[in-house]
Structure formats: structure tokens, C-alpha cells
Amino acid sequence: SQVNHASLDLTDFTLFSTGEQATIHVVDAPEGAVVAWTSSNTNVCTVSNGTVTAVKAGTATVTADVNGKKLECIVRCNIEGSVVANDENAEVIGGYELDHKD
Numbered sequence: 001s002q003v004n005h006a007s008l009d010l011t012d013f014t015l016f017s018t019g020e021q022a023t024i025h026v027v028d029a030p031e032g033a034v035v036a037w038t039s040s041n042t043n044v045c046t047v048s049n050g051t052v053t054a055v056k057a058g059t060a061t062v063t064a065d066v067n068g069k070k071l072e073c074i075v076r077c078n079i080e081g082s083v084v085a086n087d088e089n090a091e092v093i094g095g096y097e098l099d100h101k102d
């Protein structure tokens with residue numbers, strides 16, 4: 001059997017706007033290799049034949065399975081005007097009162 005030297009030409013990149021795309025290429029795949037692409041979070045980005053499309057802010061891992069060898073690329077979507085929710089910036093609803101009235 002062939003030694004699988006497959007790798008990705010990108011292993012970590014950032015997209016900055018919804019709908020922006022980048023293409024990851026498999027390098028040195030065995031001849032006739034079947035590549036299956038998956039995104040760890042399709043709410044952040046989708047992937048089709050190596051073309052990654054930003055959906056919303058966040059980070060996801062895109063995996064290319066090349067004849068059973070899993071290759072990973074980190075995709076960061078830093079989309080302007082959107083903030084990834086966490087405990088520090090969680091929105092507080094209805095927690096405000098006027099402390100004096102005119």
C-alpha cells in the first residue's frame with residue numbers, strides 16, 4: 001500500500017466577512033484518493049470540496065479525510081460587527097432602572 005503523505009496547504013486562517021471564501025488544497029494525496037471534507041461547526045463555516053465559506057463569527061476546525069488520514073485546518077471567522085458570546089459580554093436584559101426622574 002502507498003504511504004499517505006497528504007497534507008493541507010493551509011492549517012490556520014481567518015475570514016473577515018460573512019460569505020467570504022477560501023480554498024484549502026490537499027497536497028501530495030495518493031493517486032485516486034477520496035477526500036471527505038467536514039466542518040466541526042457549520043454555524044461558523046461550511047466546506048465543500050475544500051472551499052470554506054464563512055457563516056458567522058467563531059472558530060471551527062475543517063477536516064479533510066484523505067483515504068482515512070485526517071488533516072485539520074483551523075478556520076477563524078472574525079466577522080466585523082459580531083461578537084462571539086461569552087460570560088464576560090453576555091447580554092443582560094431588563095436589568096436597568098432609572099435612578100432619578102426629572
